[in-house]
Amino acid sequence: MPTTTSRRSSAPRRSAASSAPRRSSASLAPRTAPWLFVAPAVLLATGLIALPLVYTLWLSLRGTQVSGSGLGVRREVFVGLDNYADVLGDSALLAGLGRMLVYALITVPVTMVLALVFALLLDNVTTRLKRFSRIAIFVPYAVPGVIAALMWGFMYLPGVSPFTDAAGALGLPEPSFLGPLSVYFSVANVSVWGAVGFNMIILYTSLRGLPQEIYDAARIDGCSEVQLALRVKVPLIVPGLVMTGLFTIIGALQVFNEPNTLLTLTTSISTDWVPMMQVYRDAFVTNDLFSAAASSMVITGITLVASLGLLRVLQRRAFGEG
Amino acid sequence: MAAATSVATAKRGAFWPTFVLLAGAAYCLLPVVWLVTASTKNAGELFTTFSLWPSFSGGLTSNLEQLASIRGGAFWTWCLNSLIFAGGGAVLATAVSALAGYGLAKYRFRGRQLVFNFLLIGVLIPGVILAIPQYLLLSKIGMAGTYWSVLLPSIISPFSIYLCRIYATAVVPDEVLEAGRLDGASEWRIFRSVALAPMVPGLITVFLLQFVGIWNNFLLPFIMLSRTEMFPLTVGFYSLMSQGNDQVNVYNVVITGCLVSVLPLLALFLSLQRYWRLDLVSGALKG
Numbered sequence: 001m002p003t004t005t006s007r008r009s010s011a012p013r014r015s016a017a018s019s020a021p022r023r024s025s026a027s028l029a030p031r032t033a034p035w036l037f038v039a040p041a042v043l044l045a046t047g048l049i050a051l052p053l054v055y056t057l058w059l060s061l062r063g064t065q066v067s068g069s070g071l072g073v074r075r076e077v078f079v080g081l082d083n084y085a086d087v088l089g090d091s092a093l094l095a096g097l098g099r100m101l102v103y104a105l106i107t108v109p110v111t112m113v114l115a116l117v118f119a120l121l122l123d124n125v126t127t128r129l130k131r132f133s134r135i136a137i138f139v140p141y142a143v144p145g146v147i148a149a150l151m152w153g154f155m156y157l158p159g160v161s162p163f164t165d166a167a168g169a170l171g172l173p174e175p176s177f178l179g180p181l182s183v184y185f186s187v188a189n190v191s192v193w194g195a196v197g198f199n200m201i202i203l204y205t206s207l208r209g210l211p212q213e214i215y216d217a218a219r220i221d222g223c224s225e226v227q228l229a230l231r232v233k234v235p236l237i238v239p240g241l242v243m244t245g246l247f248t249i250i251g252a253l254q255v256f257n258e259p260n261t262l263l264t265l266t267t268s269i270s271t272d273w274v275p276m277m278q279v280y281r282d283a284f285v286t287n288d289l290f291s292a293a294a295s296s297m298v299i300t301g302i303t304l305v306a307s308l309g310l311l312r313v314l315q316r317r318a319f320g321e322g
Numbered sequence: 323m324a325a326a327t328s329v330a331t332a333k334r335g336a337f338w339p340t341f342v343l344l345a346g347a348a349y350c351l352l353p354v355v356w357l358v359t360a361s362t363k364n365a366g367e368l369f370t371t372f373s374l375w376p377s378f379s380g381g382l383t384s385n386l387e388q389l390a391s392i393r394g395g396a397f398w399t400w401c402l403n404s405l406i407f408a409g410g411g412a413v414l415a416t417a418v419s420a421l422a423g424y425g426l427a428k429y430r431f432r433g434r435q436l437v438f439n440f441l442l443i444g445v446l447i448p449g450v451i452l453a454i455p456q457y458l459l460l461s462k463i464g465m466a467g468t469y470w471s472v473l474l475p476s477i478i479s480p481f482s483i484y485l486c487r488i489y490a491t492a493v494v495p496d497e498v499l500e501a502g503r504l505d506g507a508s509e510w511r512i513f514r515s516v517a518l519a520p521m522v523p524g525l526i527t528v529f530l531l532q533f534v535g536i537w538n539n540f541l542l543p544f545i546m547l548s549r550t551e552m553f554p555l556t557v558g559f560y561s562l563m564s565q566g567n568d569q570v571n572v573y574n575v576v577i578t579g580c581l582v583s584v585l586p587l588l589a590l591f592l593s594l595q596r597y598w599r600l601d602l603v604s605g606a607l608k609g
Contacts, residue, residue: 022402033509034425035425036509037422037424037426038425040421041418042437044439045444046451047479048478049444050440051455051459052458053455055458056451059455114346122343124339126339128340129343129344132347133347137343137346137350138350138591139350140353141588142534142553142591143557143584144538145540146538146559146560147555147556147583147584150580151356151357152353152605154360159368160360160573196346196350203601226602258520261540266562280545292454296451296454299451299473303447303451304446307446
């Protein structure tokens with residue numbers, strides 16, 4: 001309309017992108033308002049995400065040098081990539097990375113497969129008692145990781161474990177949950193237990209959002225319910241799978257709570273069992289901030305490469321706009 | 323003909339989907355059942371009686387009494403702290419995310435994509451990694467150890483901003499905003515009176531996700547706080563478990579405490595179930 005004279009002093013800057021008819025949607029939009037809306041988030045993200053990252057990077061390039069003989073003076077100096085060389089040559093961190101990898105290789109596929117199977121079963125027409133099962137499987141989401149680790153930890157302990165009781169009653173050998181190999185599965189189990197329900201609900205919500213008519217078409221073509229699930233439903237919820245898979249991977253790479261809590265119940269878990277535990281120990285127990293910073297950057301790098309790689313491989317279907 | 327056969331097959335094989343799902347439900351409920359039965363036992367019984375059968379010898383009452391009195395009533399303080407961190411943090415995070423999400427969804431301005439990408443990268447940075455430098459920086463300005471040291475990092479949630487942007491794009495029509503501008507309303511007024519109401523279901527979802535995230539968080543408060551009376555539940559239980567002395571009694575108290583602290587959150591969830599808009603997270607909602 002021609003009556004839309006500019007009420008605001010700020011003139012429209014660009015309107016080419018707008019597809020609104022006649023009047024571009026930017027024509028009346030002021031220049032400063034959008035910045036005021038995003039300002040709190042930008043300030044907080046700068047101070048609490050960007051700045052800490054830059055600070056970590058800076059610390060990772062610093063170190064202490066003892067100068068002079070005898071008592072010497074400790075000075076903070078720039079050491080270049082020395083910390084990275086130390087950290088990457090450190091067998092303890094590499095061993096921790098190895099354990100984390102084993103843990104992730106168990107946790108991520110098991111969580112995703114269980115979540116997907118449960119979601120498909122919830123969406124399946126012949127399944128009964130859906131409401132009960134859905135709520136029951138979702139319950140662990142409301143349980144903090146530390147408490148989940150304590151609960152399972154007690155259930156792993158021979159003295160109080162119901163599994164030990166059950167095995168004894170059946171005359172089976174006592175199961176060992178905290179042995180050198182089984183401890184991986186025991187830690188992974190705590191994480192899987194905590195994560196399956198949430199991922200299931202996300203995937204189930206995706207399934208519910210699909211148009212139901214295509215199912216009828218597939219059924220008329222002679223498609224069984226299993227084929228329908230695997231050939232029709234699964235390909236259609238790929239964005240949901242990418243999203244949940246991404247968060248499961250990021251969660252697995254920064255695992256800390258579960259092993260750190262189980263540590264209080266068993267000697268099978270060392271204080272540097274996974275990299276994050278070692279970072280914590282370096283930073284706060286042995287006060288080697290510079291190593292902790294370098295290890296942090298390595299873990300951040302691995303996480304970014306893994307998650308961006310996954311997104312790229314899957315053709316950016318989840319964060320399409322990003 | 324073919325369709326009829328496949329429906330018949332599905333009906334015949336109909337027991338196994340229910341069975342598999344119930345097995346999953348049993349797996350998820352088992353630790354909770356164990357927690358309930360274990361909390362009814364006194365220290366001696368915990369190690370001597372069958373784990374999944376409750377005891378009726380008054381163990382629960384004495385456990386609750388011990389829980390209430392441990393460290394001079396610290397348990398209730400921890401509950402309150404968890405509520406302050408999770409409730410306060412989630413409210414503030416939702417407010418910040420709603421503003422940013424709306425701003426990014428509804429305005430075309432130079433630098434918009436840059437701001438969005440800057441905020442989105444935060445989703446991919448492990449929160450655990452940030453906690454240590456956040457502590458170091460906050461202690462430089464004397465804020466480590468305060469309530470704000472846990473609240474501030476909880477307020478910025480890149481994922482919540484992402485969700486709010488998708489939701490605002492989907493539910494706030496441009497025409498209404500334009501109409502408001504033609505009437506001479508300020509941008510803030512338009513946001514308050516026109517845009518906010520349709521965004522509410524999405525904001526409740528963001529609030530709940532963030533509430534649970536903060537409630538379940540351990541490392542951030544563990545690093546930031548040093549005084550027992552400021553701990554949330556997760557750090558409190560951990561400190562009880564790792565103190566080491568008199569383990570047997572501590573086990574009972576921690577087990578009972580876990581039960582008492584898990585129940586209200588479960589109740590909150592079950593009662594707010596219908597407000598969840600998780601299609602927001604699953605990507606089913608088209609932005």
